[in-house]
Amino acid sequence: AQSVTQLGSHVSVSEGALVLLRCNYSSSVPPYLFWYVQYPNQGLQLLLKYTSAATLVKGINGFEAEFKKSETSFHLTKPSAHMSDAAEYFCAVGRTGRRALTFGSGTRLQVQP
Amino acid sequence: EAQVTQNPRYLITVTGKKLTVTCSQNMNHEYMSWYRQDPGLGLRQIYYSMNVEVTDKGDVPEGYKVSRKEKRNFPLILESPSPNQTSLYFCASSLSQGAAEAFFGQGTRLTVV
Numbered sequence: 001a002q003s004v005t006q007l008g009s010h011v012s013v014s015e016g017a018l019v020l021l022r023c024n025y026s027s028s029v030p031p032y033l034f035w036y037v038q039y040p041n042q043g044l045q046l047l048l049k050y051t052s053a054a055t056l057v058k059g060i061n062g063f064e065a066e067f068k069k070s071e072t073s074f075h076l077t078k079p080s081a082h083m084s085d086a087a088e089y090f091c092a093v094g095r096t097g098r099r100a101l102t103f104g105s106g107t108r109l110q111v112q113p
Numbered sequence: 114e115a116q117v118t119q120n121p122r123y124l125i126t127v128t129g130k131k132l133t134v135t136c137s138q139n140m141n142h143e144y145m146s147w148y149r150q151d152p153g154l155g156l157r158q159i160y161y162s163m164n165v166e167v168t169d170k171g172d173v174p175e176g177y178k179v180s181r182k183e184k185r186n187f188p189l190i191l192e193s194p195s196p197n198q199t200s201l202y203f204c205a206s207s208l209s210q211g212a213a214e215a216f217f218g219q220g221t222r223l224t225v226v
Contacts, residue, residue, distance in 0.1 A: 043117070044203065
């Protein structure tokens, strides 16, 4: 079985501040891990993906995530928040042969001016 | 441009009136899925298809039907919609099941009254 826990359904940061969105997973085999972003009235868009090639994964729009096996975590970070980063972010876990990605419940990021 | 197209984007219907949400992808992907998104629950898989004429239930299949007669199309059918099917629906396609990036449609916001 696999599952994803996103800590914090809402996160608010000031423009220019560090963004940290937390994701912990459980999986019986080495997982594939994803972060997706959903802007208002839009579908989900892939931010980045971990596939065991490197533990630090860089994605689009300045985001990155670090895979930590010992902590079963895959937290998403961005050094400096921009107003345009306001959106909902979903962490997901998958593995070869599994019929679907398992999504976390999402974290809504608010960026204050 | 690679895309997944869903129609309609918004739909209000009455209990018991059959409806179909269409989904089409232009990436020649074999794997397609339907998800529903509800507040606090993330995305949950309704049905998936691994290829033409091959479909199976996801986590929340009750009250839904699907078909896959052509590789590019994967419609979602609600034979007798009920208010608890009011939700935001997403179609997704990918090269494979749990290990590949999923491409999402723009979503269909369904309200059943």
